[in-house]
Amino acid sequence: MKGVLIVLSGPSGVGKGTVCQALLNKQPGLKLSVSVTTRPPRTGEVEGVSYYFVSKKKFFELLAQDKLLEWAHTYDFFYGTPCEAVEHVLNQGEDLILEIDVQGGMQVKQRFSSAITIFLYPPSMEELLHRLKKRASDSPEDIQKRQHWAAKEMQMSTQYDYVVVNDLVENAVSKIQAILTAEKCRRMSKAQ
């Protein structure tokens, strides 16, 4: 049976990266899809592991060749998911997770209708705004942009298959693990 493609999405600042990393630690069979981005690396990010860091020129070439499953323009940067890598992993029967923003999530669902889309929800809007402010790497203008954007992103949760509240990372992780288990039982039904 083909692997399951999970799209983990949610507003900026909700903790997608932290939940995704904790999930990968607890679910050894699950692979992380690595995106390409024109954003410069943050401290500690590693080429080919965190992202493939590319120039704008290179990014537009990939787009022109239709080699991106989804792409997004957030703030001043571009992000995208290379198609071939995704298909290769799923065809080998391995599960794959994409940690992307809501624009990208909806694009993936359109092209991969079998993708499982999960929207990570903050415990409250106040908590989300608080988390955005804590990001030391962002300037005040960036924080304000992010807050405005996060409010818009929250409205997209109804388009997702599942909503998981990120109250505690371990709770969110075990819920996503349950969703993955359940989805495999769902596919068993179609496969009989």
Add this chain to the structure above:
Amino acid sequence: MKGVLIVLSGPSGVGKGTVCQALLNKQPGLKLSVSVTTRPPRTGEVEGVSYYFVSKKKFFELLAQDKLLEWAHTYDFFYGTPCEAVEHVLNQGEDLILEIDVQGGMQVKQRFSSAITIFLYPPSMEELLHRLKKRASDSPEDIQKRQHWAAKEMQMSTQYDYVVVNDLVENAVSKIQAILTAEKCRRMSKAQ
């Protein structure tokens, strides 16, 4: 939010009762729906806990009054689920499990489209036939009837939302728990 109604179904002999009981022990918030039946009690079965044991006359009265959510005629006996009890539990926000045969499962799905239907699958057809033979309470004719019926019942798995293989009771239980967790996240999405 309303409770989740789980329909646990599968062929005769697959171990629905054992899995259901183990699940109830591990999931304290989950209630078991108690069916009415015209079958005489087996050793150890308790009135109002295992079943409500009723006469054929009483069963037909319940049917005539449309007080059964589903009913089935298996071998020589009738089984049914009282509507009011199911609705009462769900409206209180509690989850409920119905352990019923495949005829009943499909009837419930028709009336309660939000019911989650799970088909319990044997590890193999050989194993299922072996389990049916081991039931000391059945006569050889009963066993043959059951085997014939089980083969027919197996074909219904594609009509169910989920398939769970009952290889080990604890595996089956943890998969059903995962399905319940996932379904609550699914409803969160619709509720936003």
